[in-house]
Amino acid sequence: MMGAAQPGLIQRDRARLWHPYAPASPGLPLWEVEAADGVRLRLRDEDGARHDVVDAMSSWWSVIHGYRHPVLDAAAQGQLERFSHVMFGGLTHAPAVELAERLVDLAPSVSGRPALERVFLADSGSVAVEVALKLAVQFQTASGHPQRQRFLSIRGGYHGDTFAAMGVCDPVDGMHSAFPGLLAGNVFAPRPPAAASATPADMQAWVAALGDIAAAHSGELAAIIVEPVLQGAGGMHAYPAECLTALRQAADRHGLLLIFDEIATGFGRTGELFAADHAGVVPDIMCVGKALTGGYLTLAAMLCTSDIAATVSNGRAGALLHGPTFMGNPLACAVANASLGIIGDGGWRADVARINTGLVSGLAPALDLAAVREVRTIGAVGVIELHDGVDVTAVTAAAIRHGVWVRPFRNLVYTMPPYISTALDVERITAGMTAAVAEVHERVPASSGSSS
Numbered sequence: 001m002m003g004a005a006q007p008g009l010i011q012r013d014r015a016r017l018w019h020p021y022a023p024a025s026p027g028l029p030l031w032e033v034e035a036a037d038g039v040r041l042r043l044r045d046e047d048g049a050r051h052d053v054v055d056a057m058s059s060w061w062s063v064i065h066g067y068r069h070p071v072l073d074a075a076a077q078g079q080l081e082r083f084s085h086v087m088f089g090g091l092t093h094a095p096a097v098e099l100a101e102r103l104v105d106l107a108p109s110v111s112g113r114p115a116l117e118r119v120f121l122a123d124s125g126s127v128a129v130e131v132a133l134k135l136a137v138q139f140q141t142a143s144g145h146p147q148r149q150r151f152l153s154i155r156g157g158y159h160g161d162t163f164a165a166m167g168v169c170d171p172v173d174g175m176h177s178a179f180p181g182l183l184a185g186n187v188f189a190p191r192p193p194a195a196a197s198a199t200p201a202d203m204q205a206w207v208a209a210l211g212d213i214a215a216a217h218s219g220e221l222a223a224i225i226v227e228p229v230l231q232g233a234g235g236m237h238a239y240p241a242e243c244l245t246a247l248r249q250a251a252d253r254h255g256l257l258l259i260f261d262e263i264a265t266g267f268g269r270t271g272e273l274f275a276a277d278h279a280g281v282v283p284d285i286m287c288v289g290k291a292l293t294g295g296y297l298t299l300a301a302m303l304c305t306s307d308i309a310a311t312v313s314n315g316r317a318g319a320l321l322h323g324p325t326f327m328g329n330p331l332a333c334a335v336a337n338a339s340l341g342i343i344g345d346g347g348w349r350a351d352v353a354r355i356n357t358g359l360v361s362g363l364a365p366a367l368d369l370a371a372v373r374e375v376r377t378i379g380a381v382g383v384i385e386l387h388d389g390v391d392v393t394a395v396t397a398a399a400i401r402h403g404v405w406v407r408p409f410r411n412l413v414y415t416m417p418p419y420i421s422t423a424l425d426v427e428r429i430t431a432g433m434t435a436a437v438a439e440v441h442e443r444v445p446a447s448s449g450s451s452s
């Protein structure tokens, strides 16, 4: 036990560490994780009190099979006994080869034949996006279009925190204003209409706007990059799958590559294995990450067609110009293979459907709260959107009191539970989210009929 004079772990953290999108602040609210098992986290707060909570976030989309999964633990231990890391320049190993084969087999295909046949293993989602953008430019150059160096994206997107990735994030809500000299140059079509309310007229207008902007800039564009069907960190915005068909057509008409960033949506989260599968659209390049290792280790991948790979390899540069130190880390690949093995068993489909049912019924009561603007779900994702910004610290603390770990942002309190969550876990999550919003953002209980 620590004496009162010794600083606790949380104080030591505050003195030394950065956290995501956070100031180096003496007052940053933090909870220590003492243990994690299945869908549960054991948290300890600054006063030493313990809180057993259900993880509603899957540690940011990644821990789809839960913490300490026996199959993933065994895969990590097994590889640890062989070797943890070797360089990938000039060397190869079974976990990386097996992972590439698995990814190609799972990825969107054309009439049952693999369409994305070449895999680049990257160390994080942002890096996979960097590699995808780089590959697109190298492809255009090798195809005789060296002037095609810019990208077309849609507003409301999020693709990561490195510079090229930031450059295709939403130009207003993203980080463009903080780095104006470094992030200019890309073009943005409007955000697609919301899946829940899109009318045929909305769709027509959006497709026309997309076509106009693609036509206006076609000579200088290398690729279109979007998060298919669900924009995540840019606002948890679900849009109609038909938009993917329009994006494919716009790309084909103007000689652009189509990049799908499936880093959040991949591996079943939206109810199909990949969000692209909702429309049967095959991109030229696809990025995956987050859930790839079941949340155990950092790993991502970029897949592309054989044609792109051959064109770039035969171009003047003669190679794809990227190669991280920890490329194809064997430990991460071994765990990814175990995670994809579980995905391959197919149980995720029933899991995601069960979770969706629980989210739909469990979040419905939140609509009665005056502070709530909208409730929406897609697959194993549930969102409560408020009219105004969330008091993140207060809602997080309130949810913990109700036994749930959530991490709201902007005006959104949202969940993407691990696939192993039972109906009861989902009930606890939705009840906790709703109660936290009610306690923090409703002065007058909605049942009194207040409309403010």
Ligand SMILES: *Cc1c(COP(=O)(O)O)cnc(C)c1O
Residues within 6 Å of the ligand: 124, 125, 126, 127, 129, 158, 159, 160, 161, 227, 232, 233, 261, 262, 263, 264, 265, 289, 290, 300
């Ligand atoms: C999280 C995310 C990224 C970035 O991945 P990191 O591993 O955090 O670098 C990129 N694109 C999308 C859609 C994401 O959700």
